[in-house]
Amino acid sequence: MRRDQPGTPPPDAPIVSGQRPITINDLAQFTPASITATAEPDNVGIAGMPANFIGGAEVQIRTGSLFGVPVTVRFTPVAYVYTYGDDTSATLATAGRTWSSLGQAPFTPTPTSHVYEQRGTYIAEVDVRYTAEVDVGAGWVPVTGELTSDGVDQQIRIFEARTALVARTCIENPGAPGC
Helix, strand or coil: CEECCCCCCCCCCCECCCCCECCHHHHHHHCCCCCECEEECCCEEECCCEEEEECCCCCEEEEEEECCEEEEEEEEEEEEEEECCCCCEEEECCCCCCHHHHCCCCCCCCCCEEECCCCEEEEEEEEEEEEEEEECCCCCEEEEEEEEECCECEEEEEECCCCCCCCCCCCCCCCCCCC
16 A cells, blocks of 8 residues: 555545544555456467456445544545556556457457567556545545555466468368468
């Protein structure tokens, strides 16, 4: 978990039972759990073709005690920081969706896809940035800043594929080159 903005509260920050105003740093103990990014298809890909990443996070509500007072915190995902393991990353506003749910064919570009140039095994992850609101009994009040839930490492294997034009399939001509 990282705090992405300083904990200086604005003048209208929520206050718990006579205490100082609540800051984003105070809410770190409530940070949503880490998520694991997945890549289609099955955490494998082909060099030079898009691998589709999905790192879904949803609004999460946490309850607990802050300064000895019961509090409810609502976290809303606002950004996804994809780190692909090949020295590239992207900060996106979308968690990603499967090719099927997008109505797309496999290996087509999506808003969250990434193309690996070389075969190999890469460690990818997605960190999620959240805004927060608190309710201490009088309704939801926004808290300035963002918290980041660090992602879980995920191994992505990228293979190399070679294509060749042929006149017939191996079933039609079993003696053809490559059959």
